[in-house]
Amino acid sequence: MNVVTRGIKNAARSPLKSGAIVLMFAISIALILSMLVARGSVLSKIDEVKATAGTSVTIQPAGIMGTMGGGDPLTSEQVSKITETEHVSSVSATLTDQLGTDDTDLESSLELGSFGQRQQRFETSSNTPTAPGSDTEVATEMADRPAPTPRTTVTGTTDANSVSTDGSDLSITSGAIIDGSSSELVALIGSDLAEKNSLAVGDTFTAYGSTITVKGIYETGNAFQDSGVIMPLATVQSLTEQEGAVNTVTATIDSSDNVTATVAALKTSLGDDADITSDIERATSSVESLQSIADLAFAGVIGASIAGAIIILLSMIMVVRERRREIGVIKAIGGTNGTVTAQFTIEGLALTITGAVLGLILGVIVSGPMTTSLVSSSDTTTATTQTQGRRSPGGMGGFGGAVQGGVSQINTNLTQVTASLTPQVFLSAMGITLLIAILGSAIPAWLTARIRPAEVLRSE
Amino acid sequence: MLTVQNVTKTFSTPGGQVNALKDISFTVKTGEFVSIIGKSGSGKSTLLSILGALDNPTSGTITIDDASVTELSGAQQTKYRASKIGFVFQQYNLIPNLTALENVMLALEFGGYPATSRKDRAIQLLDSVGIEADQQLRRPTRLSGGQQQRVSIARALANSPSFILADEPTGNLDSATGKKIFDLLHDLSRSEKTTVIVVTHDLEIAGKTDKTFTLRDGKITTK
Numbered sequence: 001m002n003v004v005t006r007g008i009k010n011a012a013r014s015p016l017k018s019g020a021i022v023l024m025f026a027i028s029i030a031l032i033l034s035m036l037v038a039r040g041s042v043l044s045k046i047d048e049v050k051a052t053a054g055t056s057v058t059i060q061p062a063g064i065m066g067t068m069g070g071g072d073p074l075t076s077e078q079v080s081k082i083t084e085t086e087h088v089s090s091v092s093a094t095l096t097d098q099l100g101t102d103d104t105d106l107e108s109s110l111e112l113g114s115f116g117q118r119q120q121r122f123e124t125s126s127n128t129p130t131a132p133g134s135d136t137e138v139a140t141e142m143a144d145r146p147a148p149t150p151r152t153t154v155t156g157t158t159d160a161n162s163v164s165t166d167g168s169d170l171s172i173t174s175g176a177i178i179d180g181s182s183s184e185l186v187a188l189i190g191s192d193l194a195e196k197n198s199l200a201v202g203d204t205f206t207a208y209g210s211t212i213t214v215k216g217i218y219e220t221g222n223a224f225q226d227s228g229v230i231m232p233l234a235t236v237q238s239l240t241e242q243e244g245a246v247n248t249v250t251a252t253i254d255s256s257d258n259v260t261a262t263v264a265a266l267k268t269s270l271g272d273d274a275d276i277t278s279d280i281e282r283a284t285s286s287v288e289s290l291q292s293i294a295d296l297a298f299a300g301v302i303g304a305s306i307a308g309a310i311i312i313l314l315s316m317i318m319v320v321r322e323r324r325r326e327i328g329v330i331k332a333i334g335g336t337n338g339t340v341t342a343q344f345t346i347e348g349l350a351l352t353i354t355g356a357v358l359g360l361i362l363g364v365i366v367s368g369p370m371t372t373s374l375v376s377s378s379d380t381t382t383a384t385t386q387t388q389g390r391r392s393p394g395g396m397g398g399f400g401g402a403v404q405g406g407v408s409q410i411n412t413n414l415t416q417v418t419a420s421l422t423p424q425v426f427l428s429a430m431g432i433t434l435l436i437a438i439l440g441s442a443i444p445a446w447l448t449a450r451i452r453p454a455e456v457l458r459s460e
Numbered sequence: 461m462l463t464v465q466n467v468t469k470t471f472s473t474p475g476g477q478v479n480a481l482k483d484i485s486f487t488v489k490t491g492e493f494v495s496i497i498g499k500s501g502s503g504k505s506t507l508l509s510i511l512g513a514l515d516n517p518t519s520g521t522i523t524i525d526d527a528s529v530t531e532l533s534g535a536q537q538t539k540y541r542a543s544k545i546g547f548v549f550q551q552y553n554l555i556p557n558l559t560a561l562e563n564v565m566l567a568l569e570f571g572g573y574p575a576t577s578r579k580d581r582a583i584q585l586l587d588s589v590g591i592e593a594d595q596q597l598r599r600p601t602r603l604s605g606g607q608q609q610r611v612s613i614a615r616a617l618a619n620s621p622s623f624i625l626a627d628e629p630t631g632n633l634d635s636a637t638g639k640k641i642f643d644l645l646h647d648l649s650r651s652e653k654t655t656v657i658v659v660t661h662d663l664e665i666a667g668k669t670d671k672t673f674t675l676r677d678g679k680i681t682t683k
Binding site for chain 2: 002006009010013325326329330331332333334335336337339452453454457
């Protein structure tokens with residue numbers, strides 16, 4: 001019987017004690033693996049969401065969104081600052097305006113409807129001052145108000161494709177796309193607007209007192225967009241007498257890793273003059289709950305590793321202390337420190353390897369349900385919060401809708417976040433286990449080397 | 461020839477220095493059967509530990525056939541114990557999860573005995589001390605005290621040592637069994653020409669040995 005056989009035989013010397021040590025260690029290894037799997041799955045999902053979010057940053061003048069709000073548009077100097085910011089790889093700028101019946105001979109293809117009428121309720125054709133609160137004030141206002149008419153949105157842009165609603169290039173049904181960097185009197189017409197005004201490529205229309213040539217007709221499938229006009233940015237700036245003015249800039253960042261830093265840099269350089277939003281920041285905030293799960297899982301890995309190490313540490317200390325006399329006798333009859341150390345190291349390794357194999361098998365089995373459980377509980381919390389927030393005081397309609405929405409969200413996330421046991425995760429678990437095994441085996445080595453046979457036998 | 465010269469052993473305790481052995485000198489010829497007697501705490505076990513290279517004296521020298529044991533390094537002392545010394549303990553000190561046969565084979569392994577013939581040698585040794593074949597495959601807990609001590613003696617003899625150091629070998633045995641064990645050691649010292657040094661407080665046993673040393677308060681006298 002050599003030292004290896006003796007070490008392994010000793011590991012099974014007390015089945016109950018060894019079994020308890022192996023089981024405790026196996027549970028900690030299973031936890032390590034499960035937490036690594038959960039963390040890997042969640043981080044992978046976060047990366048996926050961030051990758052899908054893209055790297056574009058939208059900069060709008062403070063207080064302005066499209067043709068709504070109030071304030072000053074961005075200037076050409078501010079656009080230059082954006083363009084020159086580090087990591088900004090490209091920029092597209094847009095100036096939006098609305099064409100009323102006085103500005104153009106085009107007839108809007110949009111129906112005004114009750115919504116459009118409400119938006120125009122404040123406008124009057126007369127600026128005649130009226131004494132506030134007088135009896136004639138309301139009557140005069142009503143009489144002076146013109147019949148409301150729908151307006152046509154004109155978009156001046158450096159990149160006509162940026163008007164596309166699905167992120168792809170604009171679909172041109174006839175003619176050709178315009179050059180956004182030019183200042184020619186040309187336009188792309190939405191398919192609904194072209195149909196309403198019987199316009200084809202090469203036809204002209206009037207806007208801001210100038211004759212504009214239709215270079216192409218586009219179709220997005222969006223009724224609002226297909227009722228609009230797209231022209232080069234410089235053309236719109238010139239026609240509306242807003243030289244250098246821009247009300248939306250879309251900056252593309254060179255890498256998703258640089259988006260946060262670039263947004264911070266833009267906020268610093270533009271100050272309070274602009275509102276800056278990025279898809280990736282929105283995505284990041286939406287996956288914050290997943291990030292907290294990843295952090296929790298990482299803490300779990302550390303905790304389970306420490307627990308595993310302590311289990312082996314205390315067990316081996318206990319084993320060595322119990323067998324001090326035996327170690328003394330082995331040394332007395334000629335066993336070297338190396339022989340005794342090897343025997344106890346092999347014993348420790350036999351226990352840790354058995355526990356590790358059992359733990360890894362257990363971990364593979366439980367990691368899937370555990371990851372699902374972690375994500376599920378997080379989503380349930382979110383759903384509950386949403387439910388409470390949306391509940392209408394008058395009835396169950398809002399409550400039912402919120403629950404349905406929450407359950408739907410859970411199902412979506414459960415489908416997306418699946419427990420994935422990748423080779424990297426498995427290797428990480430193996431690495432941690434090996435580290436614990438070495439640590440657990442080094443302790444008996446150190447302890448046995450310190451035992452002096454004369455002292456042990458003297459206490460007889 | 462074993463020569464012990466001016467050996468002193470001092471222990472540091474919380475109560476101060478304790479002189480366990482005080483300037484001890486004696487010689488033992490090869491093949492002699494020697495007993496060391498003395499009251500509890502007289503330093504018998506300490507002397508045996510130093511003779512067996514389990515401990516170093518504070519001062520003095522121990523020489524075996526012109527080689528100084530006290531000048532050996534730690535590794536050399538281990539080798540010396542494995543090849544030159546056989547220990548027999550009062551508590552037997554067999555490894556509990558090994559069979560009688562495996563206990564003897566363990567000593568043979570440490571002594572560098574060839575692996576292929578260890579089992580045969582162990583069986584032969586156990587046969588010679590009266591352990592039967594079925595008892596050889598039992599663990600110590602399934603053997604009587606006398607049988608365990610016989611296995612312990614077989615283990616001590618494994619590597620044909622120059623010395624057998626026995627610390628109260630009959631202390632845990634009834635008188636009949638104790639006599640048998642003593643006779644076994646006596647016969648071995650004669651047949652194998654092995655020097656046997658027995659620590660005991662049994663004056664009857666001591667009276668049957670070739671030479672008896674008496675330890676009193678760390679000092680030795682010869683009878």
